[in-house]
Amino acid sequence: MGSKNSTTAKRADALRSIDAIVQAAAECLGKNPEASLSEIARAAGVGRVTLYAHFDSRAEVVDAAMSRAIDRGNEALDAVDLTGDPLLALTRYVEAVWHLVDQTRALLAAAQRELSAGRIRDLHAGPAARVETLVARGRAEGAFRTDLSIAWMVNVLHTIMHSAAEEIRAGRLTPNHAAGHITATVLAAFTPPGKPVPETSGRA
Amino acid sequence: MGSKNSTTAKRADALRSIDAIVQAAAECLGKNPEASLSEIARAAGVGRVTLYAHFDSRAEVVDAAMSRAIDRGNEALDAVDLTGDPLLALTRYVEAVWHLVDQTRALLAAAQRELSAGRIRDLHAGPAARVETLVARGRAEGAFRTDLSIAWMVNVLHTIMHSAAEEIRAGRLTPNHAAGHITATVLAAFTPPGKPVPETSGRA
DNA sequence: ACTAAGTCGTACAGTGGTGTTCACGTTATA
């Protein structure tokens, strides 16, 4: 699989080209999931043939761009403290991640068209695991409801963030209010039945 | 705009062809948003040229299919009682609509590619209005929170239904549990801060 | 039964993307 792998080491300018292509792919596909390889090559300041010299197919380019985006996301997530009060931890998570979801939104759309569902799932395994453990801990501590599956709750969280990004793009939500709306909604959705929903306006 | 309109009335077999095409378009685009006009014509049991005799462009076909789906949805919604306790009304709404959202999911994707955003918004105006008035009433009666905009809450409801449909397609949710999960999640998300989340297991 | 409307298959032109080949210029690396 992977790009063109030979036994000899790649030259420095080749690595530079590859990097430019992947970066350009992330940008172009981020704006338009149907962006052609010609567009991407042009945006990377590289000939179209050069692109084909490093990637066998369009799918490989998309895969590389998506992997890169996920890696970036993982780095950003490493800086977030997910310990302590689950409600506050979730708030911090949303604050750090929601606009990151926004940026990779269109890129994900491209990936879903070009890559297999299994591959996409694998790519998301890292970020997904973090949220799952956070949700599981919140449930164990009684802060989150247990009458819904963890998978569903994780899905709800990501779906709400995703939709907030679209609402902003449609002009029905301002970026300033996004994080607040998301946390207010998700924390309420996660509250165990019978318990009062938290007041999110007065959070840390 | 519309399809080919002439001063003379259409013949019966022409109307039959048009209907078959629109129906086939809804089915094909429902499975695959990128379905070609050839596929649609074949599925309709009609020659490709005949399709072009009735529709000037691909966009017109998509528009017709989408309009049809929306009309069907509106009919189904007419049968739903949205009066009385807002919580129960919302539950009834979800029960009636969620799998309808499922069916039109891929069709919507096709429409978003081919039609203008304004056109799509117009098509959804009918269904959207129902939910908005329901949410507004729930807020006025103190059943739903008022610290988030109505537009956001309507968006949350539809987003959750949409995502439930995808979870089913991915095999992570069974159709039996879908409505329950959706209502449990949305009713909690709509609960005013400070008030307890309703127990949805013991509903009507 | 006559006519206009409709349908059909085939064929054609145009478009836009994909992936490959070639010959030639450039650059990294040892």
Place this chain on the structure above:
DNA sequence: TATAACGTGAACACCACTGTACGACTTAGT
């Protein structure tokens, strides 16, 4: 400085879809 790797534009074959044109056949409406 030699040389292999790399970058390049131009060209080519291929494919799928769109939209149009034509001639022949079938059907609906009066």
